[in-house]
Amino acid sequence: MSEWMHIIVRSILFVVTLFAITKLGGKKQLAELSFFEYVSGITIGSIAGEVIMGLEGNMFHGVLAVIIFGGFTYLVDVLSIKSKSFRDVIEGKATVLIKDGKVLEENMKKEKYTIDELNSLLRQKNVFKTADVEFAVLEPKGDLSVLLKKEMQPVTPKDLHLNVAPEKETHTVIMDGEVLNDPLTAAGKNRGWLDIELANLGVTLDNVFIGQVDSYGELTIDTYDDQLQVPSPQPRKLLLAMLKKCQADLELFALETDSIEAKQMYNKNAVKLQKAINKIKAYLN
Incomplete structure (x- = not known):
C-alpha cells in the first residue's frame, strides 16, 4: 500500500474514532472544557496527528491510546457528576474577585489575574466601573459572573408594577422562499393565513429569505431584495x-x-x- 493510501486510511479511521469519543463526551465538550478535558483534548489531538503522519508506526496502537484517553476523560466526567469533592479538584472552584465594589487583590493573585484582565472581563459584561459591582465571581470555566448593585441595575416592568405579555417561541415559517409546514402549524397558523399576510405586506413567497411568526402571531419577514421597504405589521x-x-x-x-x-x-x-x-x-x- 502506498504512503498516500496509508495516510488516507489512517485519517478516515481517526476521524471516525475521534468523532465517536467526542460524541461520548457530550455537548459540554463543544462548549466549555475543564482543565483535565483541555489537557486530554490536546493529548488526543497530538496522538492522532502523530499516528496519521507517522507511517512507520502501528496505527492501531495509536487508536488504542486515543480510546484510553477518551475513556479516561469520560470516566472523569462521570465521577465529577457523582462527587462534588472530586469535581472541585478536577474543575476547580469559583473565586470571588469583587465584593461590595471592592476588588479582592489576594484572590486576584491566587488566580493570576491582572487588573487589566479583570477590566477586560467586566467590559465584556458592559460594566466599566468596579464600584458599580456588588459581586463578581470567576467561574471554574474562566467566565466572569457579575451582579451589579441594586441602584445600577436596569429597571424592569416588575419594578414599575407593569403587566407584560408572556413571550413564547418564535417560529420560522419561511426559509429561502420555501414554506416550513411544521413550524407554521406549531405557530397555530395555516397556508391561507400566510398567503394573506404576504399579500398585505406586498411581497411574493419566492422573494422572502426568512419569515417568522412571533409570540403575538405577527409575521415579520426579510426579503432577498434589500432595497425593498416592507411595512411593519401593526394589527x-x-x-x-x-x-x-x-x-x-x-x-x-x-x-x-x-x-x-x-x-x-x-x-x-x-x-x-x-x-x-x-x-x-x-x-x-
Whole structure:
C-alpha cells in the first residue's frame, strides 16, 4: 500500500474514532472544557496527528491510546457528576474577585489575574466601573459572573408594577422562499393565513429569505431584495386604537343624550370597556 493510501486510511479511521469519543463526551465538550478535558483534548489531538503522519508506526496502537484517553476523560466526567469533592479538584472552584465594589487583590493573585484582565472581563459584561459591582465571581470555566448593585441595575416592568405579555417561541415559517409546514402549524397558523399576510405586506413567497411568526402571531419577514421597504405589521396597535375610540365614543354618547337611562347605560359600558383595555393594554402595545 502506498504512503498516500496509508495516510488516507489512517485519517478516515481517526476521524471516525475521534468523532465517536467526542460524541461520548457530550455537548459540554463543544462548549466549555475543564482543565483535565483541555489537557486530554490536546493529548488526543497530538496522538492522532502523530499516528496519521507517522507511517512507520502501528496505527492501531495509536487508536488504542486515543480510546484510553477518551475513556479516561469520560470516566472523569462521570465521577465529577457523582462527587462534588472530586469535581472541585478536577474543575476547580469559583473565586470571588469583587465584593461590595471592592476588588479582592489576594484572590486576584491566587488566580493570576491582572487588573487589566479583570477590566477586560467586566467590559465584556458592559460594566466599566468596579464600584458599580456588588459581586463578581470567576467561574471554574474562566467566565466572569457579575451582579451589579441594586441602584445600577436596569429597571424592569416588575419594578414599575407593569403587566407584560408572556413571550413564547418564535417560529420560522419561511426559509429561502420555501414554506416550513411544521413550524407554521406549531405557530397555530395555516397556508391561507400566510398567503394573506404576504399579500398585505406586498411581497411574493419566492422573494422572502426568512419569515417568522412571533409570540403575538405577527409575521415579520426579510426579503432577498434589500432595497425593498416592507411595512411593519401593526394589527395590535390598530386594535388598541379602535378599542380606545369605542370607549371615547361611549363617553361622548353619554354626554350628548338627554335620556337618563341611556346616559347610565353608556357610562356603565364605557367603564367596563376601559377596564378591559387596562387588562389587555400590555398585550397590545
